[in-house]
Amino acid sequence: MKRKLFGKGWLKSFWTMCATSFTGVVLLMAILKPLGWEGYMTPLTVWQLFGMCATISAAMLLWDYPEGWLERLNFSPNAFLFLNPLLRCAVVCLIVLFEGVLFGFYPLSWESVIGLLPVVVPVFAVTYAVTAVNSHWAKKNAEEINRKIMEKKTGKRE
Amino acid sequence: MKLIIEQELSRQEPEIIIRCGLMDERLKRLIEQIKLYSFSVPAKKDGVLRQMPLEEICYFESVDNRTFLYLEHEVLDCDLKLYELEEKLRGTTFVRISKNCILNAAVVAGVRAQLNGRLEAILKNREKLIVSKHYVRGFREKFED
Numbered sequence: 428m429k430r431k432l433f434g435k436g437w438l439k440s441f442w443t444m445c446a447t448s449f450t451g452v453v454l455l456m457a458i459l460k461p462l463g464w465e466g467y468m469t470p471l472t473v474w475q476l477f478g479m480c481a482t483i484s485a486a487m488l489l490w491d492y493p494e495g496w497l498e499r500l501n502f503s504p505n506a507f508l509f510l511n512p513l514l515r516c517a518v519v520c521l522i523v524l525f526e527g528v529l530f531g532f533y534p535l536s537w538e539s540v541i542g543l544l545p546v547v548v549p550v551f552a553v554t555y556a557v558t559a560v561n562s563h564w565a566k567k568n569a570e571e572i573n574r575k576i577m578e579k580k581t582g583k584r585e
Numbered sequence: 586m587k588l589i590i591e592q593e594l595s596r597q598e599p600e601i602i603i604r605c606g607l608m609d610e611r612l613k614r615l616i617e618q619i620k621l622y623s624f625s626v627p628a629k630k631d632g633v634l635r636q637m638p639l640e641e642i643c644y645f646e647s648v649d650n651r652t653f654l655y656l657e658h659e660v661l662d663c664d665l666k667l668y669e670l671e672e673k674l675r676g677t678t679f680v681r682i683s684k685n686c687i688l689n690a691a692v693v694a695g696v697r698a699q700l701n702g703r704l705e706a707i708l709k710n711r712e713k714l715i716v717s718k719h720y721v722r723g724f725r726e727k728f729e730d
Contacts, residue, residue, distance in 0.1 A: 561702030561718075568725050569698040575728040576695060 437488065444484035449477055451550065475530040483522050490515055512559075516551045523547055610729070613676075620677045621691065626670070628654045628661035637661065639677060643692045643708055645670055647685040657710045680727045682706065683717040690727035 453476070456468065494511060523543055524535075533539040601619055605612055625636040643655045645667060652663040652670070665673070670687055678691040688706060696716075697705040704716040704724070716724050 562698060565698035565702045565704055565721070568721055569696045569704055572693075572696045572704075572725055572728045576693065 441481075441484050441488055444487060445477075445480050448483060448550075448554070449480040452476055452480065455546075455550075472530075475526075475532075479523065479526045479530075482526060483519055486518055486522060487515065490518060512551075512555050515555065516548060519551050520544070520547050617676060617678050624673075624677070626654065626663060626665070626673075628663045630659070630661045635661070639674070639679070639689070640691070642679075642689055643710065643712070644682075644686055644688040644714065645679075655712075678727060680720070680724050682714060682720050682724055686714060688714060688716075688724075690724070693728075 453468075453473075493514075520540070520543060524540060527533050527539070527543070528535045533542070601623070603612070603616065621639045625638050626642065628635055628637045637654060637656070641656055643657060645663065646653050646655065647667045652665060652667060654661045654663045663670070667681075667685065667687060670679075671681055674687065679687050679689050682688045692709050693706050694709045694711075695707045697707065699705055699715075702718045702721075704721055706714045706716055706724075708714065
């Protein structure tokens with residue numbers, strides 16, 4: 428299930444992912460602030476967060492390529508079902524960690540990694556689940572249509 | 586189903602009359618095919634007006650308020666708007682697949698799912714078009730019995 432990079436719909440997918448995640452992060456911060464979170468937002472941090480969301484969105488779209496190679500490694504379907512989101516989540520964590528350190532949000536340490544996981548993993552899991560449900564239905568529809576096209580071509584009914 | 590063909594040399598234009606009880610899906614498909622082979626759409630290329638038979642048309646696309654008609658290896662201008670075409674092509678193999686595109690389901694060679702829930706239709710000339718999520722149901726129905 429791979430998109431053609433820079434093909435039709437690439438920019439739209441990128442923009443949808445980036446805008447959704449950026450809105451989610453900003454809202455999360457607005458919710459956390461009254462709950463005692465000590466971080467503060469400046470125009471610079473808003474741009475930095477936007478950059479982070481854009482990098483993650485681009486990485487998720489580019490991940491289609493290694494995903495294609497993984498598919499060819501003959502993992503069992505169940506193993507692939509767990510391995511793929513796990514690797515995607517690891518990519519997201521790495522980007523958040525390194526860009527956070529780069530922007531001075533936190534120091535590069537194991538404590539930072541542990542502190543990030545409770546935020547990044549649930550947000551990733553929800554986003555991934557929504558995408559997976561969408562793609563599951565699209566896959567079912569595609570299989571059904573391809574079956575009908577084959578039936579018409581061969582004149583045989585399955 | 587009974588098929589009666591009456592040939593009269595004096596007749597100017599062929600006429601098809603279908604007499605049936607309850608119309609089933611197979612009959613609907615047959616009517617779609619008849620419409621596909623009996624209707625045409627006016628289109629222009631280099632100022633020359635041509636009547637394009639529906640079965641030769643791959644898809645219609647609207648770009649900057651202009652409608653283009655795509656054949657296998659040719660693009661023509663069409664004066665009709667997409668909503669007018671949608672109305673005119675009702676009950677044929679043509680189906681709306683996005684805000685700016687009407688596709689002939691008969692030229693679809695295969696379909697691929699995309700991560701965002703949309704479909705990618707691969708045409709017989711290897712061209713690829715995106716089916717928006719909103720239009721997936723209508724598109725799928727064109728392939729059902």
